[in-house]
Amino acid sequence: MSSKLIPDNPAEVMVIRNITPNIVTLSVPFKRFGRFDIGGRGTIVRLTSGSLAVFSPVALTPDVKAKVAEMGGKLEYIVATDIEHHIFVSDWKQEYPDAHILGPEGLPEKRAKVHDDERIGKEAFHTVFTTADKGKQTVTPEFDADFTHEFVDAHPNKELVFLYRPDRVLIQADMLFNLPAVEQYSRVPEEAKPKNGLLNKFFTSMNSTAGDAMGIKRFLWYAISSKDRDGFNKSVQRINEWDFVTIVPCHGETMEALGSSVCWVQLKHVYYDLITYYGMVIFVLINSVAQLLRQKGSWRLGLLLGRSHVAAPKHTSHLPRRTVHLNHFVSKGEAASEAEPPQSTFTVAVKDNIATQAHPTTCASNILRDYTSPYEATVVRQLRRRGARVVGTTNLDEFGMGTHSTHSAHGPVASPAGRSAGGSSGGSAVAVAAGEVEVALGTDTGGSVRLPAAYNGVVGFKPSYGMLSRYGVVPYANSLDTVGLLARSVERIRDLVVGEGLWAQHDDKDPTSLSAAARLRCASGRTGYKGEAAKVGWEGLTFGIPLEYNIFELDPLIREAWEEVAALLQSLGANVVPVSLPTTRQALSAYYVLAPAEASSNLAKYDGVRYGNPGPESENEGGVLYSAARGAGFGDEVKRRILLGAYSLSSEAMDNYFVQAQKVRRLVRGDFDRVFLLDNPLVDKEPTEEGFGEEAEQADLADLHEDVPLLNKRGPARVDFILSPTAPTPAPTLDEALSQTSLDSATNDVFTVPASLAGLPAISLPVDMKEDVHGVGRFAGIQIIGQYWDDARLLDVAVALRGVLGRGLV
Known part of the structure; x- marks a missing residue:
């Protein structure tokens, strides 16, 4: 890496940003090999002792010096995180002469051989990390008190990876890129921003954590770790055991909401299905060409080179790259639909348990991996007719069973605030919160739209049961499942439900959809169903x-x-x-009897024969093969609820659990009917033994x-x-x-x-x-x-x- 490749105006283009109260990043443009726009990033950390450390130092501009002074001014450590990220070490050492220089073995020798770059000096190193002393080296007591490190000597660049334990932040250079480098090029003139050419597409796809990160995994496996895969994998395994929630890379976007459970695992789980590194290059190149052809309109050839199950694109969805680490989308990209109007007016994301023909419907489960529905859910078709453009399907808890969107075959979802996204419609809520769509579809069985809305700061609406069609929604619990809407604007939801008449549309394909006559009867005793918002007094x-x-x-x-x-x-x-x-106290217990009972029945058809992927190959037949398919296909939470539901429906337990839970459910409804001014149009007004109609x-x-x-x-x-x-x-x-x-x-x-x-x-x-x-x-x-059915007035x-x-x- 040469100083000739750095920007000549760093003070004008650098982005200085606080990641935590103790960590500041310094982001600048940078071209790899003088061609690829990968950006560069230095990181300043304030130790608990008050001393400062800079990792992968970049240009020392006046603003950077001011930031160092603001953070305490006592810079004690200059860390070259590999044998490439060292260009500005001498500049920082000259400004802060008492600082200790740290770096990997091979770097002092490399710097000593440089004679044509006046920026690179011959300063002595305080600590050199070596293979011989790997795992045993220390720096100083104050440094070691805050940092855990791993020397990845199996990496060609001799990577040093550091964990700043107080803030749970991982700092690294070339172990993991996260392109494109949006922040690092955000202050450059428009003409200097990265071009979207084929070579840049190729390099970006090979160094992006988007989706399943196929390119970067293969790049690490076939190229970077090829000389010592065992050593490389052991280093990755040790790093994966650390407790961190943020990764600061030198190249590309900072990943601020992942957690150790979802981010470094990108390196750990490597794909083995290509024979050589050159096969990987061909794979990435083909996908880059396919993407380019789709954008140019040559979609037929593009489909031959790319994913065959995606229909001819009618729109190209450019979702902001800054939120890809949130893991909220399962599938992105719009495809043509016969139900779509000529002119789309708003964007929609669809929860991955609601069928679309343009995207796989996996329910975040391995048992439905790559399944694509032959038909589309009624509610999706209804929104398309009203101008919706579906930009993708969103992550969730497997089959809707969970409260944090963490029980997913696609990995956990994180909110834009770096916290739980809520569940099970967490991906839909995050898509709205991140500003990527105007409206998102979710399903609400026990709060799966409302809880994610609360966690992500958006609006989440669950309509009356039977109002929106469930046709095309993969069921969890039929008597509870309700299609819900999430948006940043309450008005947008009201316009769709009431103004554009979603409330009035019966679907004879859904046996739980309220009939047209019943809808009119329910609405006749209510206000607000005229299509215009009423003035609230x-x-x-x-x-x-x-x-x-x-x-x-x-x-x-x-x-x-x-x-x-x-x-x-x-x-x-x-x-x-x-x-x-009063029955609120028993409601939760009743729910966790009723919902799993219905789920155990609904999921019985996923046996690898009628529905679902077959399990591991087995010479056995019948129940053993059936068990293998379900055992491999379902996650732990789904299995737990199936077992719970099967037990509550058993002859020994039904009377004590399932029947009693149904009674509690009627009492819960009776509590609400007793306190509401309006009558429930579906309930007999006469008093019953459960207490309906009492004073x-x-x-x-x-x-x-x-x-x-x-x-x-x-x-x-x-x-x-x-x-x-x-x-x-x-x-x-x-x-x-x-x-x-x-x-x-x-x-x-x-x-x-x-x-x-x-x-x-x-x-x-x-x-x-x-x-x-x-x-x-x-x-x-x-x-x-x-x-x-007081939905209109509620909205x-x-x-x-x-x-x-x-x-x-x-």
């Missing part, structure tokens, strides 16, 4: 605060946001009163925070809507989510499951919390629940609340 509305939702486990910041919204509604003139929903009972919210100015903390009350948190806590970190037990994960749905059991419409709105949560995770989700209220709340709503 707050003085005429009553909101209920459910006593049972004020649980001990509720995070104080979430409780404060809930109380603030309640107080705001009251200040607007709405009546805010306490209500009691409203007293509710006591005297223990609610004393600063909440409710007019009356006791009542009976009949209300228009119920106001509650969406989730009891803010979004956990991705590693926290991955370490949660099944029971811990289940409790995240405690506020969303009751509305699902009752089939009621509910919407989650994002609200800012007063304090930041560990530096990230800004939003709390506030849920509004309405009576059955009107959500739109109005968005307009007056002011902050926190996207």
